[in-house]
Amino acid sequence: MVNATMTPLGIQLDNVSHGYDIGGRFTPVLENVNLNIAPGEFIALLGPSGCGKSTLLRLVAGLEAPHAGRILADGAPITGPGPDRIVMFQDPTLYPWRSVRANVALSQDISGRVDNAAVDATIAMVGLQGFERAWPHQLSGGMAQRAALARALVNNPRLLILDEPLGKLDSLTRLTMQTELLRLWQDRGFTVIMVTHDVEEALLLATRVITFSSRPASVVSDINIDLPYHRHRDDPHLLALRRDILVQLGHSADW
Amino acid sequence: MTQTTSFPIHDIDTVPEAAISPRKAWPSGLLPWLAGPAWFVAAFVTWFWPDADDFPATDSLAIVFAIMGIILVPAALLRRFSAKAPWMIALALGFAAWEGVQAKLLLLPRPFFGTPQDLLDVFMTDWHKLGDSLLHSLGLLAVGYITGSLLGIAIGVGLGRSARFRYWVQPVIRLVGPLPPVALLPLAFVIIPSSWAASEALMALASAFPVIVLTWSGISAVDPAYYDVARTMGARDRFLVFRVALPAAAPQIFVGLFMGLGMSFAMLVVAEMLGVKSGLGFYMQWAQGWAAYPNMYAALVVMSLMCTGLITILFRIRDRILGWQKDGLKW
Ligand SMILES: Nc1ncnc2c1ncn2[C@@H]1O[C@H](COP(=O)(O)OP(=O)(O)O)[C@@H](O)[C@H]1O
Ligand SMILES: [Mg+2]
Numbered sequence: 001m002v003n004a005t006m007t008p009l010g011i012q013l014d015n016v017s018h019g020y021d022i023g024g025r026f027t028p029v030l031e032n033v034n035l036n037i038a039p040g041e042f043i044a045l046l047g048p049s050g051c052g053k054s055t056l057l058r059l060v061a062g063l064e065a066p067h068a069g070r071i072l073a074d075g076a077p078i079t080g081p082g083p084d085r086i087v088m089f090q091d092p093t094l095y096p097w098r099s100v101r102a103n104v105a106l107s108q109d110i111s112g113r114v115d116n117a118a119v120d121a122t123i124a125m126v127g128l129q130g131f132e133r134a135w136p137h138q139l140s141g142g143m144a145q146r147a148a149l150a151r152a153l154v155n156n157p158r159l160l161i162l163d164e165p166l167g168k169l170d171s172l173t174r175l176t177m178q179t180e181l182l183r184l185w186q187d188r189g190f191t192v193i194m195v196t197h198d199v200e201e202a203l204l205l206a207t208r209v210i211t212f213s214s215r216p217a218s219v220v221s222d223i224n225i226d227l228p229y230h231r232h233r234d235d236p237h238l239l240a241l242r243r244d245i246l247v248q249l250g251h252s253a254d255w
Numbered sequence: 256m257t258q259t260t261s262f263p264i265h266d267i268d269t270v271p272e273a274a275i276s277p278r279k280a281w282p283s284g285l286l287p288w289l290a291g292p293a294w295f296v297a298a299f300v301t302w303f304w305p306d307a308d309d310f311p312a313t314d315s316l317a318i319v320f321a322i323m324g325i326i327l328v329p330a331a332l333l334r335r336f337s338a339k340a341p342w343m344i345a346l347a348l349g350f351a352a353w354e355g356v357q358a359k360l361l362l363l364p365r366p367f368f369g370t371p372q373d374l375l376d377v378f379m380t381d382w383h384k385l386g387d388s389l390l391h392s393l394g395l396l397a398v399g400y401i402t403g404s405l406l407g408i409a410i411g412v413g414l415g416r417s418a419r420f421r422y423w424v425q426p427v428i429r430l431v432g433p434l435p436p437v438a439l440l441p442l443a444f445v446i447i448p449s450s451w452a453a454s455e456a457l458m459a460l461a462s463a464f465p466v467i468v469l470t471w472s473g474i475s476a477v478d479p480a481y482y483d484v485a486r487t488m489g490a491r492d493r494f495l496v497f498r499v500a501l502p503a504a505a506p507q508i509f510v511g512l513f514m515g516l517g518m519s520f521a522m523l524v525v526a527e528m529l530g531v532k533s534g535l536g537f538y539m540q541w542a543q544g545w546a547a548y549p550n551m552y553a554a555l556v557v558m559s560l561m562c563t564g565l566i567t568i569l570f571r572i573r574d575r576i577l578g579w580q581k582d583g584l585k586w
Contacts (some may be wrong), residue, residue, distance in 0.1 A: 083489045093480045097502040108487040
């Protein structure tokens, strides 16, 4: 099922700025964001709520064009959404009128390239065998999020864009999903850009953690996490990094 | 919910259908066995009690009642029938009472209140004309309603998705839509040369308005994230309209289709009574003109069956398409 020729995507943001009209007034949301993401990296983005993380992801996905600056994918400007850059949102946003299987097969319906084996294998991979014919409203929160993950992965994207994908899950389901995500990334080698509000999650999963200022967002720090997997949450090095990052996000050091 | 799944997932908050079915409301095991005999009673009253006047088809009516009885006796063996048994008994007793009050005792003023055999006689002697009228009504209704519905969905989608379309079309809809289409009837018969075409146009207009408004509101309420999901996978407008917006808005669209069907029934009858020289409305008008009340009642019965039949078909289609909904009204 895995497309053997898949190569991860590299993303480059050059002086990207963006904003919205809110109540008739232009509000800058991103200001001169520069970021160079190498193919195959696992990037975690942290920042205060409302600073512009989701906006950044929408720009990388191609759902909106930036007001200023350039976003390049493998050196070529992004002009719109494309199936090699798949977004997984905080809410599963499964289509309630489609069965689990039809939801997972969505990208194939859009492209017209049907690959039933890939759909079945992806459903099995996220542990939803037996639920192919269920309606989304019959799934638990964790199952729905896994169905959304399967939908994102079924066509073997080169870049996976995750917007707080585990934010609404209970802590146990969350741990399982973190492990699964890590395993998938290691197996498949796609690039990941993940927004999270959980510093520990960022440190456990990412190769690089980037923190943003409050709105308008710009990059505050960019930390390489040179720890081998499987990381342990009580690792003193990791705890030290955690403290540093929390300080950057505005918490006092003795928190 | 029509769709069943092959694994045990249950929603705690949905009431199992068995809990509210009439089977539980009528626990008696004896009742189904009384349905057949009840119809024999009606047949007995009709056959042996002499008529108060010279009515047609009394014997035939008794035979029809007896046949009902013969069919319903073995039906008691069917589990599904037990839910319908109380209704069947009530119906038989109702017919028997009507028969006694009017055919045997003549308690109600005559030409206006008919007897069951009068009605049966109309069906037996005039079925050809009734059937012909039904077909004409159905034809008139189908063209107008289907045109109006498709147009309504298209306009509703346009209003929901395109600002420019909304700019030009919304004022027109606001001006024309709320007007009862019947008010346009005199005008339509003047400016449109054929009364058939005029009626079709008005019926399309009548059914389109609720479909437009509900499609529009359904499309506007679609979660924008649904579009984002498809767009990131490379979906174009066509997919977004037909595979995302329309299915997401389908529950509302069906409410509009239901209301539009009701509007087109009303328009149908008015058009047939005032302009079109065929159909059930025309038949009723004609029967009333000749004081042929049994014919009028017969046409009314046919029309009511037609309307409820069409609504039932619409709900069946809805149940098929909206099988994914957690709950839904059962027609
Ligand atoms: N479509 C939009 N229209 C107007 N304002 C928006 C829109 N999307 C986001 N914003 C504003 O941009 C800011 C950043 O939002 P977002 O990127 O969602 O933040 P977060 O970092 O929490 O994901 C917020 O102040 C929000 O109100
Ligand atoms: Mg966000």
